[in-house]
Amino acid sequence: xxxxxxxxxxxxxxxxxxxxxxxxxxxxxxxxxxxxxxxxxxxxxxxxxxxxxxxxxxxxxxxxxxxxxxxxxxxxxxxxxxxxxxxxxxxxxxxxxxxxxxxxxxxxxxxxxxxxxxxxxxxxxxxxxxxxxxxxxxxxxxxxxxxxxxxxxxxxxxxxxxxxxxxxxxxxxxxxxxxxxxxxxxxxxxxxxxxxxxxxxxxxxxxxxxxxx
Numbered sequence: 675x676x677x678x679x680x681x682x683x684x685x686x687x688x689x690x691x692x693x694x695x696x697x698x699x700x701x702x703x704x705x706x707x708x709x710x711x712x713x714x715x716x717x718x719x720x721x722x723x724x725x726x727x728x729x730x731x732x733x734x735x736x737x738x739x740x741x742x743x744x745x746x747x748x749x750x751x752x753x754x755x756x757x758x759x760x761x762x763x764x765x766x767x768x769x770x771x772x773x774x775x776x777x778x779x780x781x782x783x784x785x786x787x788x789x790x791x792x793x794x795x796x797x798x799x800x801x802x803x804x805x806x807x808x809x810x811x812x813x814x815x816x817x818x819x820x821x822x823x824x825x826x827x828x829x830x831x832x833x834x835x836x837x838x839x840x841x842x843x844x845x846x847x848x849x850x851x852x853x854x855x856x857x858x859x860x861x862x863x864x865x866x867x868x869x870x871x872x873x874x875x876x877x878x879x880x881x882x883x884x885x886x887x
Contacts, residue, residue, distance in 0.1 A: 681865050682724045688872055689718035695879055706754040706822065713747045716740055745799040748829070752806040755822060757813060771802065800833040807833070824881055828874020832867055839863045 693714040700711060723737040753766065807830040814823050843860040850856070 678861065681861065682721060685724070685865075685868060686718060686721040689714065689721050692872070692875055692879075693718055699883065704754070706751055709747055709751045709754060710822070710825070713744060713751065716744050716747060720744065742799070745803060748803050749806065752803075752810060755810055755813075756806070757817075800837045804830055804833045820881060822878065824874050824877040828871045828878075831874070832871040835867045836864060839867065 693711065696707075696711050696714060700708065720737060720740040723740055807826050810822075810826050811830070813819065814821075814826070839860060843856055846856045
């Protein structure tokens with residue numbers, strides 16, 4: 675078993691555990707919570723697509739579609755949580771943009787093949803979600819609310835750092851070529867970033883069901 679497969683398997687197990695832990699509290703929860711649980715399931719499916727890639731199954735577009743679906747779910751998640759009537763239209767505009775993006779990339783004749791295009795679209799999704807996350811963070815501070823506070827902070831950190839790491843990796847590959855050290859850096863940095871993300875999601879579970887940390 676290669677290190678890539680081992681890390682993908684570990685991530686898959688963690689996402690599955692998180693989905694099961696949050697999913698068992700599905701009943702009598704608000705819409706935002708249920709969207710969040712579905713997001714956890716799609717995160718697990720994305721990790722599964724990583725595993726398939728590492729065992730030489732060509733599924734780059736499958737992973738991309740899962741990422742878009744995650745972005746749409748997170749957008750709906752923020753729409754359901756944001757209470758300000760002034761900020762809510764921003765999330766609705768982002769939802770429309772993400773829906774159009776999903777339609778465009780689903781058309782085979784105009785699928786974007788270059789790495790730059792894929793990274794640009796994913797970065798755009800990350801930017802929109804980060805903006806919504808910051809809006810929710812602002813509401814949390816104003817209302818002193820803890821509803822999905824830890825998850826939101828973890829998501830903001832994860833999106834910003836993973837986008838920076840991805841662009842650094844792509845830049846280095848195009849300047850110096852596809853050396854293994856760059857791939858190892860990208861894989862390791864993403865793994866550490868995801869571990870931090872896991873910690874925030876666990877804190878969210880503890881805050882919600884086990885008392886405040």
